[in-house]
Amino acid sequence: MQEDNFETIAIRLQAERSQHKEHSVPLYLTSSYKFDDAEEMRALFANEKEGNVYSRYANPNTSELIEKMAALEGAEDGWATATGMAAIFTTFAAFLGNGDHVLSSRSVFGSTHQLLSAVFPKWGITYSYADLDKQEQWIEGIKPNTKMIFVETPSNPGIDIIDLEWLAKLAKQHNLLLVVDNCFATPYLQQPIKLGADISIHSATKFIDGQGRTLGGIILGTNKLMRIIEGFARHSGPAMSPFNAWLMSKSLETLAVRMDRHCDNALKVAEFLESHAKIKKVMYPFLPSHPQYAIAKKQMKQGGGIVTLVIDGGVAAAGAFMNKLKMFSISANLGDTRSIATHPATSTHSKLTEEERLQVGIEQGTIRLSIGLEHIDDILRDISQALD
Structure with missing residues (x-):
C-alpha cells in the first residue's frame, strides 16, 4: 500500500480521540495520571505495560508530537525537551562520559560551542573541530577515544553543508554515533536519518513552531538509542510542557x-x-x-x-x-x-x-x-x- 505524503502525515497523524470525539486534539494539562489499581501502577513503573505515569516522562500531547516528528523524519522514536539546547545537552550527556571525545563541525551555534568548550571538559569530555568542507579533517580528527560526531548542516550562521551520506559511512566505519542538528532544514527539507545519521536534533523553537511563540527541542533516532535518551531525560527532567507540545504539533500541520x-x-x-x-x-x-x-x-x-x-x-x-x-x-x-x-x-x-x-x-x-x-x-x- 502506498504511504501517505509528508503533508498528509503532518496533518492527519494525531492522538486517539477521546469519548468527546474532538476534531482537534485537546490539551492534556495534567502532571500525573490515575491507575486502576495497585497492580497497574506496579506494571507501569516496571515497564511491563505501556501507559502514562507522570508528565515529566510522557504526556498525550508530547507523545503525539514525537510520533509525528518521527514519522516525518523517518525515525523509530524520539524525545521532546523544553528547548533546542536541552535536546543537544541531553544527547551529549546521555551518551558521553569521562574520557570520551567528540568530533564536531567547527561552525556550530554559540551555546553548543559553550557546552563543548566550557561545560563538558569539567566532566572529562574533550572535543575537537573539523571544517565541514574539508573531508581530510574529519578522517584525521577521529581519535581512539572518539565516541560521537556532531554536525550542523546547514550550519549557523555560515550556511556550510556537509555530505551526510559520506559522513555516515565514515562514522559507521569507526563505530561512532553520528548526531545531526537539523534545525535549519527541518524534516521537510532534509532527513538525516534516511541519509545514515543515528540521531537528528531540532530546536523546535525555530521553523517547527514557526511563529516565534514558544520553546522546544526534539531528539529523533532508533528505539534503542531513544531508550538511552529516555533513561537520562526521565531523571534529569528537561521535559517539554504539554502546552508547548500541543502548539508544535498543530504547527507541523502547516x-x-x-x-x-x-x-x-x-x-x-x-x-x-x-x-x-x-x-x-x-x-x-x-x-x-x-x-x-x-x-x-x-x-x-x-x-x-x-x-x-x-x-x-x-x-x-x-x-x-x-x-x-x-x-x-x-x-x-x-x-x-x-x-x-x-x-x-x-x-x-x-x-x-x-x-x-x-x-x-x-x-x-x-x-x-x-x-x-x-x-x-x-x-x-x-x-x-x-x-x-
Whole structure:
C-alpha cells in the first residue's frame, strides 16, 4: 500500500480521540495520571505495560508530537525537551562520559560551542573541530577515544553543508554515533536519518513552531538509542510542557506550506543580494555560487529560509544597515513568520573570540537574515532601501 505524503502525515497523524470525539486534539494539562489499581501502577513503573505515569516522562500531547516528528523524519522514536539546547545537552550527556571525545563541525551555534568548550571538559569530555568542507579533517580528527560526531548542516550562521551520506559511512566505519542538528532544514527539507545519521536534533523553537511563540527541542533516532535518551531525560527532567507540545504539533500541520514560502522568498533575496554592489558575500545553499551547492541539491529538497551575507564596511556598515530596516525585526531568533535580521558577532556568537568567529566565517560585517512569509516585494523593498 502506498504511504501517505509528508503533508498528509503532518496533518492527519494525531492522538486517539477521546469519548468527546474532538476534531482537534485537546490539551492534556495534567502532571500525573490515575491507575486502576495497585497492580497497574506496579506494571507501569516496571515497564511491563505501556501507559502514562507522570508528565515529566510522557504526556498525550508530547507523545503525539514525537510520533509525528518521527514519522516525518523517518525515525523509530524520539524525545521532546523544553528547548533546542536541552535536546543537544541531553544527547551529549546521555551518551558521553569521562574520557570520551567528540568530533564536531567547527561552525556550530554559540551555546553548543559553550557546552563543548566550557561545560563538558569539567566532566572529562574533550572535543575537537573539523571544517565541514574539508573531508581530510574529519578522517584525521577521529581519535581512539572518539565516541560521537556532531554536525550542523546547514550550519549557523555560515550556511556550510556537509555530505551526510559520506559522513555516515565514515562514522559507521569507526563505530561512532553520528548526531545531526537539523534545525535549519527541518524534516521537510532534509532527513538525516534516511541519509545514515543515528540521531537528528531540532530546536523546535525555530521553523517547527514557526511563529516565534514558544520553546522546544526534539531528539529523533532508533528505539534503542531513544531508550538511552529516555533513561537520562526521565531523571534529569528537561521535559517539554504539554502546552508547548500541543502548539508544535498543530504547527507541523502547516510546516510544508510555510517552508515552501520561506524557501521561495529566501532564494529571491539571495539572488538579489548577490547582484548588489555593497554586498561582499552571500551564502545560501541553492545559489550555484555556494561551494557545496551540488551536495545541497543532492540532500535537501530546497535551500531553507536563512540567508547569510557579509556587507562591506564591517560592524559599522552592518549596524547601519540593520538600523535602517523598517519591516525586518532585529532579533536573535529565526524561523519566524516575520523576517528577522541578526548580527551574530555581537549576539548569538558573541562569546567566541574574534579568531574563533573568523574560523567559522563570521566577520564583523556578517548578517544573518531569517526570511519570513511576508510578500517578497515588501521584503526586497525593505532590504533595498536599507542598503541604499
